[in-house]
């Protein structure tokens with residue numbers, strides 16, 4: 001008769017643990033949102049990390065690594081246009097200012113060899129993100145190869 005009690009006790013304990021973890025996460029997000037918007041690294045976690053992974057390495061065959069490409073691409077105008085117009089960026093739910101901040105955070109934190117590049121601004125993002133990018137993969141190959 002002693003056994004059936006244990007699952008009954010275990011269940012509420014488990015759900016309390018789940019609730020408190022959820023609470024901790026909610027608090028974490030509140031801290032990030034104290035200025036009215038999330039910090040760039042929180043936005044990266046929420047909107048981009050699922051595909052790009054925590055360190056930007058991506059997933060072979062599905063999501064290319066951005067670790068070696070961010071700095072070279074962000075250093076030339078057509079590369080910057082690509083970084084803004086690529087679907088993951090352009091079609092995200094982030095505002096122009098938040099997307100600019102996430103791109104700056106990615107360049108600074110996910111590049112294998114970080115190098116200071118011109119910061120993305122809300123104005124630059126706003127001017128470019130709504131122009132569609134056709135043939136994304138070919139454009140990426142062309143820009144990385146440095147072809148004209």
Ligand code: HEC
Pocket residue numbers: 044047048049050051052062063064065066069070082083084086087088089092094102103136137140
């Ligand atoms: C559903 C998966 C997915 C999500 C979510 C995603 N991306 Fe991407 N991202 C990709 C893929 C795949 C590529 C390669 C280009 C392509 O095929 O679209 C890419 C390429 C990029 C590139 C170009 C870098 C390079 O080296 O080619 C940037 C910049 C980028 N993403 C930024 C973002 C940002 C910022 C977010 C979040 C707001 C985001 N992505 C969310 C899948 C994703």
